[in-house]
Amino acid sequence: MCCISCQCSNVRNIVAHPNNEQIKEERIDLDYEQKQDAWKAFNFNSLGNWRPEDWSERPIRFVDGKDVGQTIAWLRAPGGYPVPIRLSQIGSVTMRITDGECRLEYQVVERVVSMVVDPFPWYEVESFASELQAHGFRLLPAYPPDGAPSYDFEKMRKATQDRSKDEMSLLEEAAIAQDTHVPTIADGRLEPRLGGFDPVKSPVFGVIKTHYRNYLHLLGMQVLYALEVGQRTPVFAIQEEKLSVVSWYIRLAGDFASFPNWGYVRAEVSQKWFETRGHDWDWVNRLSQTIYVYRSRERSYERAPVTLHPIVRAEESLSALLTHTGILTNRFYHLTGL
Amino acid sequence: MTTSTSWKEPIAEMLAAVRRVYEEAGLDQNATKSEIVPLYDLIGAYPIRVAELQDLTYQIADDFLRVETGQRIPIPARKNKPLAGYLYVYEFATQFYGCILVKANDMIQRRRFSAAHELGHYVLHFMPVLEREKHRSSSK
Numbered sequence: 001m002c003c004i005s006c007q008c009s010n011v012r013n014i015v016a017h018p019n020n021e022q023i024k025e026e027r028i029d030l031d032y033e034q035k036q037d038a039w040k041a042f043n044f045n046s047l048g049n050w051r052p053e054d055w056s057e058r059p060i061r062f063v064d065g066k067d068v069g070q071t072i073a074w075l076r077a078p079g080g081y082p083v084p085i086r087l088s089q090i091g092s093v094t095m096r097i098t099d100g101e102c103r104l105e106y107q108v109v110e111r112v113v114s115m116v117v118d119p120f121p122w123y124e125v126e127s128f129a130s131e132l133q134a135h136g137f138r139l140l141p142a143y144p145p146d147g148a149p150s151y152d153f154e155k156m157r158k159a160t161q162d163r164s165k166d167e168m169s170l171l172e173e174a175a176i177a178q179d180t181h182v183p184t185i186a187d188g189r190l191e192p193r194l195g196g197f198d199p200v201k202s203p204v205f206g207v208i209k210t211h212y213r214n215y216l217h218l219l220g221m222q223v224l225y226a227l228e229v230g231q232r233t234p235v236f237a238i239q240e241e242k243l244s245v246v247s248w249y250i251r252l253a254g255d256f257a258s259f260p261n262w263g264y265v266r267a268e269v270s271q272k273w274f275e276t277r278g279h280d281w282d283w284v285n286r287l288s289q290t291i292y293v294y295r296s297r298e299r300s301y302e303r304a305p306v307t308l309h310p311i312v313r314a315e316e317s318l319s320a321l322l323t324h325t326g327i328l329t330n331r332f333y334h335l336t337g338l
Numbered sequence: 339m340t341t342s343t344s345w346k347e348p349i350a351e352m353l354a355a356v357r358r359v360y361e362e363a364g365l366d367q368n369a370t371k372s373e374i375v376p377l378y379d380l381i382g383a384y385p386i387r388v389a390e391l392q393d394l395t396y397q398i399a400d401d402f403l404r405v406e407t408g409q410r411i412p413i414p415a416r417k418n419k420p421l422a423g424y425l426y427v428y429e430f431a432t433q434f435y436g437c438i439l440v441k442a443n444d445m446i447q448r449r450r451f452s453a454a455h456e457l458g459h460y461v462l463h464f465m466p467v468l469e470r471e472k473h474r475s476s477s478k
């Protein structure tokens with residue numbers, strides 16, 4: 001008898017996927033444009049006869065992503081862990097304004113199944129992933145927040161949801177990367193889409209309509225709530241883990257009858273890109289005015305006042321590409337026997 | 339001008355080995371549409387058992403192999419050194435049997451990598467040695 005063995009030491013070089021929505025350490029510089037104790041609103045619509053249509057630097061590409069899905073089943077893994085299974089359709093789309101018309105430029109949609117797979121033997125997961133792929137689904141291994149499977153169903157469910165959102169961000173990055181020389185607006189924060197552009201050279205801007213975070217001080221909040229349509233806050237800087245941005249709020253809609261925290265968006269731009277232009281506050285006003293002009297006027301759309309028209313068109317284009325969730329879910333049940 | 343081609347031979351050797359493994363498994367490498375490498379099927383082409391063990395160490399590998407195969411392995415002084423993968427090969431009745439052990443508590447990508455890595459050792463390094471020994475003993 002002869003025997004030979006090989007042993008490989010434990011080099012752990014794979015880092016768990018970062019959670020898209022997790023807020024990392026940030027440093028806020030509120031003195032960036034205006035000393036923070038002297039904050040006041042700026043009018044951005046006082047540029048005379050200037051029109052965004054005549055501005056050669058105006059954004060003409062608009063990128064949006066979508067993650068439509070739900071938890072459709074759950075398994076009990078070896079060890080007793082509850083493993084939710086999320087079925088999603090994720091996609092990204094780019095609209096380009098050409099000759100005054102908003103046209104579809106790029107689109108991609110994928111059907112994905114996300115779940116925490118670590119409690120299962122690798123060969124079972126491999127076989128499951130291959131079978132899914134043969135039927136047009138892609139398996140996304142999800143990572144629990146603490147790096148180990150949990151008995152907390154909600155934690156596991158959140159991990160699967162975050163995983164498909166992360167994948168959607170990758171598709172958005174791919175959409176942005178199709179043309180990084182043209183001024184582009186992405187729907188949301190820039191940091192999760194950083195892989196799609198060069199933060200020094202690419203004119204890519206983020207417009208955020210849902211505000212999970214308060215970046216402002218007490219006076220800043222007062223200035224924000226008192227903004228009138230056509231006004232913006234001073235620019236402030238946010239130093240995030242992977243990307244530093246300069247940002248400001250823009251009032252697009254609102255009157256005395258609406259809540260003070262409604263009707264504004266937050267714009268953000270890579271700080272390095274902005275500073276290579278030499279703190280051009282006039283540019284900030286022009287971009288703010290352009291965003292204001294692009295605002296959606298569709299009354300049927302609930303979030304129209306804080307959404308840009310090309311982004312609404314992008315969302316509509318993406319929705320048209322998706323299969324009805326119920327049909328897809330039934331197909332998944334049929335395929336897997338769950 | 340001369341260009342070093344020292345890296346080309348090992349790569350050609352590896353690619354040939356990959357082709358050989360696919361052939362042994364009865365799979366057409368070029369016809370595989372899936373982007374997922376059928377690693378389990380490829381390992382299954384050889385008399386190799388695959389197992390996942392929690393907190394894999396030399397000691398735990400030895401405990402497992404003793405119970406499952408009746409074999410003992412040489413255990414170094416650091417018997418509790420953490421391992422990601424372990425390949426054990428032994429000859430029995432003119433067959434070369436193997437056992438790939440991977441650390442069960444690693445992430446799935448790491449476990450697949452470890453298993454593929456051990457298969458690579460089996461095909462590239464151990465099979466030729468064992469084949470030579472077999473050839474030598476049969477020619478005596």
